[in-house]
Amino acid sequence: MTRLKTRWVIFGGLFLMITLSYLLNVRFESVASPEVQKSYTYIEDLPEGSVIMVSFDHEASSLPEIQPLALVVLRHAFKNNLKIIGVSLFAEGTAIGYRLLSQTASEFDKRYGTDYVFLGFKPQQISAILGMGESIRHVFPEDYLGTPTDEIPVMHGIVNYDQVEMVVSITDGALTVHWIEYVGSQYHQQVMAALTAAMITTYDPYLASGQLFSVVGGLKGAAEYENLLGQPGGGNRGMLAQTSAHLYVIVLIIIGNILYFRDRKRGKE
Amino acid sequence: MQQRLPIAVCFIAGVLMFLQYFSPHPVARAVFVTINDYWQIIFAFTLLVGIAAFVKTNLKQISRGKDTPYRLIGLAGLVLMPVLALIGGIKIDSPFQWAFENMLAPMQATVFSLLAFFVASASFRGFRARNAQAVILLAAALVVLIGRVPITEMISETFPKITFWVQNYPSMAARRGILIGIGLGSMTTALRVILGIERTYLRGE
Numbered sequence: 074m075t076r077l078k079t080r081w082v083i084f085g086g087l088f089l090m091i092t093l094s095y096l097l098n099v100r101f102e103s104v105a106s107p108e109v110q111k112s113y114t115y116i117e118d119l120p121e122g123s124v125i126m127v128s129f130d131h132e133a134s135s136l137p138e139i140q141p142l143a144l145v146v147l148r149h150a151f152k153n154n155l156k157i158i159g160v161s162l163f164a165e166g167t168a169i170g171y172r173l174l175s176q177t178a179s180e181f182d183k184r185y186g187t188d189y190v191f192l193g194f195k196p197q198q199i200s201a202i203l204g205m206g207e208s209i210r211h212v213f214p215e216d217y218l219g220t221p222t223d224e225i226p227v228m229h230g231i232v233n234y235d236q237v238e239m240v241v242s243i244t245d246g247a248l249t250v251h252w253i254e255y256v257g258s259q260y261h262q263q264v265m266a267a268l269t270a271a272m273i274t275t276y277d278p279y280l281a282s283g284q285l286f287s288v289v290g291g292l293k294g295a296a297e298y299e300n301l302l303g304q305p306g307g308g309n310r311g312m313l314a315q316t317s318a319h320l321y322v323i324v325l326i327i328i329g330n331i332l333y334f335r336d337r338k339r340g341k342e
Numbered sequence: 343m344q345q346r347l348p349i350a351v352c353f354i355a356g357v358l359m360f361l362q363y364f365s366p367h368p369v370a371r372a373v374f375v376t377i378n379d380y381w382q383i384i385f386a387f388t389l390l391v392g393i394a395a396f397v398k399t400n401l402k403q404i405s406r407g408k409d410t411p412y413r414l415i416g417l418a419g420l421v422l423m424p425v426l427a428l429i430g431g432i433k434i435d436s437p438f439q440w441a442f443e444n445m446l447a448p449m450q451a452t453v454f455s456l457l458a459f460f461v462a463s464a465s466f467r468g469f470r471a472r473n474a475q476a477v478i479l480l481a482a483a484l485v486v487l488i489g490r491v492p493i494t495e496m497i498s499e500t501f502p503k504i505t506f507w508v509q510n511y512p513s514m515a516a517r518r519g520i521l522i523g524i525g526l527g528s529m530t531t532a533l534r535v536i537l538g539i540e541r542t543y544l545r546g547e
Contacts, residue, residue: 080463087462101492106502133447134454165450168432168442175434197385204378207371218433259363270490277509278518293490316491318458323487325466326480333470 083325090321094314100305101312105297108280112265112287113149113301115239121154123238124231128252129161129170130198135245135269136169141295141307142267143173143243149302151181151188156227158237159191160213162201162248167194170243171217186220190227193217198251206233206260239263239286247275253284267294291315349538356536396420419446482508 105113119125127147131139150157159174161167171191178189185191192213195201204212209231210222222228230236240262242249249266256262263286266276270291279285289298292315295308359377362370397420400413423446426438433439471477488494489505534540 079466083463083466084459087459091458101496103492103495132450133442134450136447136451137455165446168439169447171432172434172439172443195382196389197382200378200381200385204375204382207375207378211375274509274513274517277514278521281510281514291490293492296492312492316493318462319487319491320493322462322465323484325462326469326484329466329469330471330480333472 087318087321090317091314094317095310097313099313100309101296101316103293103297103300103312105301106294108288108290109294109297109301112146112289113298115263115265115287116146116149116153116155119153119155119238122156124156124158124227124236125150125239125241126158126160126234126237127170127174127241127243129159129166129173130163130242130248131166131169131245131269132163133165133169137307137311138269138292139169139243139245139267140173141292141299141311142289143170144177144306145295145298145302145304145308146241146243146267146289147173147177148180148304148306149298151177151183152302154188155238157189158209158227158231159189160201161194162198162251163246164194164196166243167217186225187227190225191217192222198248199255202251202255203259206256208233234260234262237262239265241265241267243267245269245272247272249276249285250279253279257284265289270294345541345544348544349541353536353538356532360536393420482512 116125127143127150129143147157157174159170161170171193174189174191175185177183178185183189192209193216195212201212210228213222215221216225234240234256240252240256242252242264244266245268249264249268252262252264257264264284265287266285267289268276268291270293273288273290276285276288280288289295292308292311295306296312297308299306299308355377358373362374397417400417404410404413423438423441426436426441430437469480469483471480485501485504485508489501489508494501531540535543
């Protein structure tokens with residue numbers, strides 16, 4: 074088989090595996106990892122009316138993985154009647170963050186301005202993060218829709234991170250590191266990360282040292298969180314596809330190595 | 343003078359920002375907020391520079407007849423999104439939001455998802471147990487791949503435990519080493535810049 078044909082067979086196999094996985098309705102019973110359990114318990118134990126800041130620090134490209142993560146955290150927060158301040162430190166996360174917040178809020182009959190607000194995007198992440206430590210309304214004088222921050226009820230009494238219980242950074246990159254390094258160390262703010270699976274190991278050292286409070290990682294993390302919340306969503310739906318893709322890659326690695334050793338043996342002979 | 347002035351500005355700004363970190367005095371806080379504001383304003387202007395460079399490069403290539411349709415689409419996107427936002431606003435039911443959700447996001451996700459196909463192809467071709475190091479890498483990859491899917495949890499609880507061990511001991515040790523190295527390197531570079539030893543930002547001198 075030529076190199077090109079092999080590639081097309083591999084591509085076609087993966088496409089089939091993932092397509093079939095999404096057509097089947099299979100749900101896995103997964104045990105929540107300690108990090109997901111910790112995230113869930115923290116939000117669950119927050120008193121009603123507590124304020125959390127959710128930062129949409131991601132690109133549009135990772136939306137299929139980011140969306141279930143963001144939705145499950147937002148649903149949990151709204152379900153427990155927490156107030157949410159949404160921000161975005163990544164330009165592409167702005168429109169997505171606004172839509173996800175609006176969508177989730179409508180599921181729980183939450184009102185914009187009273188129960189949640191979306192302050193929008195600020196360029197230069199470090200500067201924005203540090204600036205909010207002094208004054209959130211100084212960094213965001215207006216919300217995403219142009220309403221002065223002072224006139225938004227949910228922002229009354231909110232000056233800086235001191236009035237915010239936790240920062241949840243939803244990310245597909247290393248932006249949460251800025252939250253950890255600047256907000257965590259300088260303003261002693263709890264930081265939780267909801268991130269793509271590829272980024273989990275990047276944050277492991279921060280998690281182990283306690284600088285990062287907790288992590289909900291990848292589709293698996295989202296599925297575990299959804300199970301804890303009792304609201305299966307995109308995380309659970311994607312689990313079969315992720316499982317089959319992982320198993321497919323494992324099979325490819327094994328076949329590749331069998332062929333490699335066979336060819337090497339033939340070469341020696 | 344051309345060199346001394348920027349070095350002096352850099353030294354004063356660096357020392358000022360370093361000292362204010364340790365002071366809760368209102369003057370120190372005011373200095374911090376002001377410098378922070380300037381930082382954001384300067385950064386906002388760099389976005390304009392980026393847009394100008396994007397337009398200039400694409401127009402230049404179009405004039406040469408290189409990849410014209412793609413470049414026109416790129417430029418059209420650059421103009422379309424702000425125009426949509428200016429005309430229809432940015433609310434949830436606006437054309438801007440629709441274009442973002444139904445054009446930009448799916449296109450980006452599609453391109454990004456192609457990575458899965460290349461990973462699958464590379465795993466078949468490149469992940470070979472050629473020597474001892476490759477065997478270790480291969481074993482670690484297999485363990486993490488297996489441990490990140492729920493089906494293996496259903497087979498045995500040992501898989502996630504092994505994955506946890508790989509991620510939290512050997513992998514973390516390497517990552518910590520890298521992070522500490524980056525931290526020390528950043529501190530050294532910052533000190534060199536503040537003290538005027540590192541001058542590559544001044545025309546590479």
